[in-house]
Amino acid sequence: MKTFSASKAVTALMLAGLVLLPLYSYLSGNIFILTLFTRIVILALAAASLNLIMGFGGMMSFGHAAYLGIGGYAVGMLAQEGVGSGFIQLPVALAASAIYALVIGALSLRTRGVYFIMITLAFAQMAYYVASGLARYGGDDGLTVYKRSDFSGLINLSNRTQFYYLCLACLFGVIFLIWRIVNSRFGLVVQGLRSNEQRMQAIGFPAKRYQLVCFVISGTMCGLAGALLANNTDFVSPAVMYWTRSGDLMVMVILGGMGTLFGPVMGAVVYLLLEEFLSQLTEYWALIMGPLLLLIVLFGRGGIMGLLGRLNRG
Amino acid sequence: MLLVVEQFLNGLQFGLLLFLLAAGLTLVFGIMDLVNLAHGSLYMMGAYFAATFAAWTGSFLLGALLALGATLVLGIVLEMSALRHLYGRDHLDHVLATFGLILFFNEAVRLIWGPAGLALPLPAWLTVPVPILPGIHYPAYRLAIIVVALLVALLLYLGVMRTRVGMLIRAGASNREMIGALGINIKLLYTLVFGLGAALAGLAGMMQAPILTVQIGMGENILILAFVIIVIGGIGSIRGAFLAAIFVGMVDTLGRAFLPNLLRQVLSGAAASTAAPALSSMLIYLLMAIVLVVRPEGLFPANRR
Numbered sequence: 156m157k158t159f160s161a162s163k164a165v166t167a168l169m170l171a172g173l174v175l176l177p178l179y180s181y182l183s184g185n186i187f188i189l190t191l192f193t194r195i196v197i198l199a200l201a202a203a204s205l206n207l208i209m210g211f212g213g214m215m216s217f218g219h220a221a222y223l224g225i226g227g228y229a230v231g232m233l234a235q236e237g238v239g240s241g242f243i244q245l246p247v248a249l250a251a252s253a254i255y256a257l258v259i260g261a262l263s264l265r266t267r268g269v270y271f272i273m274i275t276l277a278f279a280q281m282a283y284y285v286a287s288g289l290a291r292y293g294g295d296d297g298l299t300v301y302k303r304s305d306f307s308g309l310i311n312l313s314n315r316t317q318f319y320y321l322c323l324a325c326l327f328g329v330i331f332l333i334w335r336i337v338n339s340r341f342g343l344v345v346q347g348l349r350s351n352e353q354r355m356q357a358i359g360f361p362a363k364r365y366q367l368v369c370f371v372i373s374g375t376m377c378g379l380a381g382a383l384l385a386n387n388t389d390f391v392s393p394a395v396m397y398w399t400r401s402g403d404l405m406v407m408v409i410l411g412g413m414g415t416l417f418g419p420v421m422g423a424v425v426y427l428l429l430e431e432f433l434s435q436l437t438e439y440w441a442l443i444m445g446p447l448l449l450l451i452v453l454f455g456r457g458g459i460m461g462l463l464g465r466l467n468r469g
Numbered sequence: 470m471l472l473v474v475e476q477f478l479n480g481l482q483f484g485l486l487l488f489l490l491a492a493g494l495t496l497v498f499g500i501m502d503l504v505n506l507a508h509g510s511l512y513m514m515g516a517y518f519a520a521t522f523a524a525w526t527g528s529f530l531l532g533a534l535l536a537l538g539a540t541l542v543l544g545i546v547l548e549m550s551a552l553r554h555l556y557g558r559d560h561l562d563h564v565l566a567t568f569g570l571i572l573f574f575n576e577a578v579r580l581i582w583g584p585a586g587l588a589l590p591l592p593a594w595l596t597v598p599v600p601i602l603p604g605i606h607y608p609a610y611r612l613a614i615i616v617v618a619l620l621v622a623l624l625l626y627l628g629v630m631r632t633r634v635g636m637l638i639r640a641g642a643s644n645r646e647m648i649g650a651l652g653i654n655i656k657l658l659y660t661l662v663f664g665l666g667a668a669l670a671g672l673a674g675m676m677q678a679p680i681l682t683v684q685i686g687m688g689e690n691i692l693i694l695a696f697v698i699i700v701i702g703g704i705g706s707i708r709g710a711f712l713a714a715i716f717v718g719m720v721d722t723l724g725r726a727f728l729p730n731l732l733r734q735v736l737s738g739a740a741a742s743t744a745a746p747a748l749s750s751m752l753i754y755l756l757m758a759i760v761l762v763v764r765p766e767g768l769f770p771a772n773r774r
Contacts, residue, residue: 285747
């Protein structure tokens with residue numbers, strides 16, 4: 156059987172689990188698990204968006220949490236000003252993330268390697284300080300979103316199950332889009348740039364322009380995750396943009412398997428479930444999580460997807 | 470006038486402190502090609518060690534000396550147990566592994582010292598104001614920081630440029646295979662360099678401790694500043710780190726001190742007082758963006774990169 160592989164089987168199982176989760180939650184009466192997985196699905200979406208530029212494009216953005224904040228603040232600020240319609244909030248969140256990504260990307264892509272990692276990091280910190288300075292919108296303390304985005308009866312975000320399925324649909328939509336992008340001519344150029352930029356440039360592709368477009372697409376997707384996250388927690392604060400959040404997203408991508416379609420989703424599920432499990436086990440869960448990450452880096456090349464791939468070969 | 474001189478000295482002091490942190494970071498990166506996010510954790514550990522040892526021994530100086538030794542040992546243990554296996558790996562692996570170390574250190578500190586912060590009180594002889602110009606006094610402790618940091622910078626410069634070990638360090642930075650082939654124990658050299666970087670971070674942490682409170686996560690904010698500095702100065706360049714650190718320290722301190730008044734000249738009072746804190750926090754990031762637009766490799770790039 157050539158078509159069977161461990162990674163495919165595990166991915167299919169995980170996706171089926173995600174789709175059926177509300178049913179389990181309903182049957183077992185465990186509402187908490189639905190709330191937890193709504194968060195997981197949203198952060199998986201953010202991780203998938205990071206993977207597009209990191210895994211396929213070779214651009215190590217260490218400031219991806221900024222988009223979570225920008226998308227979230229777009230929703231929160233509009234709600235505060237009395238604009239509750241999701242049909243306005245969502246496009247504004249996406250547009251704001253896209254514009255931010257365009258400016259940051261245009262500046263950051265002048266550099267490469269470690270410089271790129273650090274400059275994206277610094278720009279996200281800048282966004283963090285801007286948000287901390289927004290006295291009208293809560294400043295350091297953050298902003299409570301009193302009313303979730305209103306989609307005029309089409310879908311009710313206050314209904315847990317409906318909101319969960321909306322998030323899941325967004326996640327699947329984004330992954331489908333990434334799949335299409337990666338296999339398009341555009342995506343092949345971006346991947347070519349990852350392996351050899353000079354050669355691609357010599358062939359005649361305007362390298363930076365391709366990378367910038369990819370950067371903006373990724374940022375916009377992550378802005379969507381931010382808008383959903385603000386609706387999920389009914390709250391948005393500068394802390395969403397703090398640089399350790401970007402680190403979390405990076406960990407999810409690498410843990411699951413960088414440059415694979417479903418790896419980041421797997422990484423988000425495992426990372427956040429592990430965090431949940433360890434924090435129930437002991438108050439000092441990060442004491443275990445930290446060295447665990449170190450061990451994963453040292454021994455687990457290619458993340459979970461890589462591990463499953465090796466399992467398959469023997 | 471008094472305020473200007475005082476803020477100027479504050480900026481210099483902050484800049485020199487940042488230099489100690491950035492020097493370790495850029496030394497480790499320039500020589501071992503290792504991106505160490507946990508550098509801020511070593512800064513934090515230095516502060517905690519100093520507060521603890523000073524309380525035990527009852528002496529500020531003795532506590533500081535013991536803390537310096539402790540961070541040196543901690544750095545060496547860290548290098549030998551974990552980071553040594555990361556040389557030659559992808560930068561992304563470094564970022565991930567040392568991110569894990571940050572989680573570990575923050576939690577370990579919470580476990581050992583508890584969630585509340587510590588204070589490191591100054592001895593009486595360091596709290597007196599010292600006259601520096603006729604009619605102008607400046608806190609002795611801040612002056613001490615300036616002197617110590619300048620001394621360390623000088624020693625570091627002489628050590629790297631004038632001694633045999635320094636020569637080996639520089640040689641290792643430009644060609645690690647060659648220096649290994651010449652029969653130099655490169656493993657030991659790397660361990661020493663990392664220990665030195667850790668001790669510099671610890672020194673910065675313990676000197677900052679009496680001014681701020683010693684608390685969990687204190688290294689994370691300042692680590693980003695150190696990154697900004699080495700990006701502005703050019704990664705791997707100690708000279709660049711020194712100049713950029715002073716520059717950033719000045720811009721940050723003077724911006725916070727004088728920006729509100731400047732803004733009040735052009736904006737209404739309310740608008741100025743809301744915009745000023747955010748704008749002054751952003752100032753150095755704006756600076757970095759401008760530098761990178763003009764010179765993507767930083768102002769004083771090291772020869773190798």
